[in-house]
Amino acid sequence: MSSQAPPRADELLALADDELVLGWRDSEWTGIAPFLEEDVAFSSIAQTEIGHARAFYELAARELGGTADTLAFDRRPEEYRSSPLVELRLVHDWGRTIARHVLYELADAIRVAELKESDDADLAGLAEKIEREEAYHVMHAQMWADRLAESDDGRARLLAGLDELWPYALGLVEGAQRERFLADVAERLPFFFPPEVEPVARGEHVDEWAELWDEMTMVRRSAPGGRW
Amino acid sequence: MTVAAALTPERVWERLAEIPDPEIPVISLVDLGVVRDVAVEGERVRVDFTPTFLGCPALELMQTLMADAVRELGGEPDVVVRTDDPWTTDLITPEGRAKLREAGFAPPGPRPAVGQVQLVDIQRGPFRCPYCDSTDTRLDNIFGPTPCRSLRYCESCRQPFEQFKTV
Numbered sequence: 076m077s078s079q080a081p082p083r084a085d086e087l088l089a090l091a092d093d094e095l096v097l098g099w100r101d102s103e104w105t106g107i108a109p110f111l112e113e114d115v116a117f118s119s120i121a122q123t124e125i126g127h128a129r130a131f132y133e134l135a136a137r138e139l140g141g142t143a144d145t146l147a148f149d150r151r152p153e154e155y156r157s158s159p160l161v162e163l164r165l166v167h168d169w170g171r172t173i174a175r176h177v178l179y180e181l182a183d184a185i186r187v188a189e190l191k192e193s194d195d196a197d198l199a200g201l202a203e204k205i206e207r208e209e210a211y212h213v214m215h216a217q218m219w220a221d222r223l224a225e226s227d228d229g230r231a232r233l234l235a236g237l238d239e240l241w242p243y244a245l246g247l248v249e250g251a252q253r254e255r256f257l258a259d260v261a262e263r264l265p266f267f268f269p270p271e272v273e274p275v276a277r278g279e280h281v282d283e284w285a286e287l288w289d290e291m292t293m294v295r296r297s298a299p300g301g302r303w
Numbered sequence: 304m305t306v307a308a309a310l311t312p313e314r315v316w317e318r319l320a321e322i323p324d325p326e327i328p329v330i331s332l333v334d335l336g337v338v339r340d341v342a343v344e345g346e347r348v349r350v351d352f353t354p355t356f357l358g359c360p361a362l363e364l365m366q367t368l369m370a371d372a373v374r375e376l377g378g379e380p381d382v383v384v385r386t387d388d389p390w391t392t393d394l395i396t397p398e399g400r401a402k403l404r405e406a407g408f409a410p411p412g413p414r415p416a417v418g419q420v421q422l423v424d425i426q427r428g429p430f431r432c433p434y435c436d437s438t439d440t441r442l443d444n445i446f447g448p449t450p451c452r453s454l455r456y457c458e459s460c461r462q463p464f465e466q467f468k469t470v
Contacts (some may be wrong), residue, residue: 112444115454119446126358126450130386196387207470208356208450210419215445218422276417 084138085156088146089277090186091131092157095147095245096178098124099291103166120212127205136199148295151278153289158245159275161301164283170232171239173223178237178244179258184213185252217263224266227265237267310378314340315348318372325361325368326449329406332365336394339385341412348378353390356450356470392469404433409441409455420469425453432457433464440464 101121108114132143139146160179165171187209190202223229248256253274260269295301319341320333332338340351350369366382373380392411395403395456400410409430414420425445429438437459444454453466 112446112454115448116446119450122360123356123358123450126356130357144392200385200387200389204354204357204386204470207389207391207419210360210421211445211468214420214422214425218445 082137084135084228087131087135087138089156089158091128091135092144092155093128093161093179093183094124094131095291096155096157096287098122099287100161100164100166103164104172107166116215120215123208123212127208130201130205134195134201144295148292150287155284157279157280157284158243158247158267158277159279159281160240162281162284162287163240163243164287166205168232168236170223170229171236172237172238173216173219174233175244176182177220177264178240178260179247180209180213180216181263182244182247182252182256184209184218185248185255187261189252220264224264229267230266234267237264238270241269242272242275245272246276261287310346310348310376312343312345314376315341315343315350315373315378318376319350319369322365322368322372323416326359327403327406327408329402329408330395332369334399334402336396336397336399337365337390338369339388343378346377346379347381348373348376349381349383351383351385353385353388355390358450382384390470392467395467407433407464408452409433409464409466411469414469425466430455430466432460432462435460436460 098121101117101124104117105114105121108117128147129143132146136142137148141149160175163175165175184206187206188204191199191206193202195197220233223233245253245256257269260267316338319338320331322332324330324332324335335355337353337355338350339353340349342349347405350373350449352366352369366384367407370380370382391414393414395410403410409432412424412430413427415424422445426442430440431438432440432455435457437457438453439458441458442453443456443463447454447465451468453468454463455466456463
């Protein structure tokens, strides 16, 4: 495989913002998931995603200055590079949540695998580490997609979510990565026939983003410069 | 004896081996395999550390505990977090694995030679119950109380137990 130049800081920020925002959204299931095992699972996944965000922010901070915390919480909402896919508030709708989970994890696995080939040894090592942890997220997402697809009701709900979120998921990956994503989706979700739509690329934020940003940064803004 | 003369990598390793993991105190940080290298130069002691799970809240505490231990020995600590050569559960020592099992945590299986752990591996793999040694166990939840653990159930002694994830 060919090596690549170290991604620019804004690419690291995009990765970090995706993981931070998704981790935040996943944590909204804590205490209200359909059953206890899923309270635990989504809470644990949220924790891991935020850990990955922190690691990416730390690498970005080497180029941009500041710390993981300042990058995560001191930017204006319009400065975030997160994908609309992770910003959507899906809590209370399990079918759409699993649709996002499986689409995100399949696309993210492709991004992370490519980062392992980076010339930057720290980034390549980090990607290898993240890939091992994310493998459990992929398993969990696949398990749930398969489980929902087993019943008529579950399949209908999952497919409604997949159809709706597909343009956002396409926006996570471009070029050869997108080709790979289409192949992986066809293999892993054989019951889903993606609609022909234009991808929604990152850059635009969804309506729910402002409220999430407000909540996410509230404590830090309440005590500027505070230390915990 | 001067402080500098007393500071050797061996002494530092011995002292670090006394630090319990903050979340699973039956195992030390050295048995966990997170201490990758110790270098002593005069009073300066460099400890290379690789994080377990990136979302683990104990990572900062581990670094603080190691730095404090080096200071106790009279050294000036420099705990370096390395990401270029990531930690894997294969680095847990045989002693560490035995201690985990004694405390009721099933130690991790080996990493696959190629690629990542698959769902079928943890659903069908011969994971051994730490209480009764039976391999008649099933996966209850991929996720557990901390990022490093899954939940399994032993069909033989009917006891749930925590399984270290393989990473």
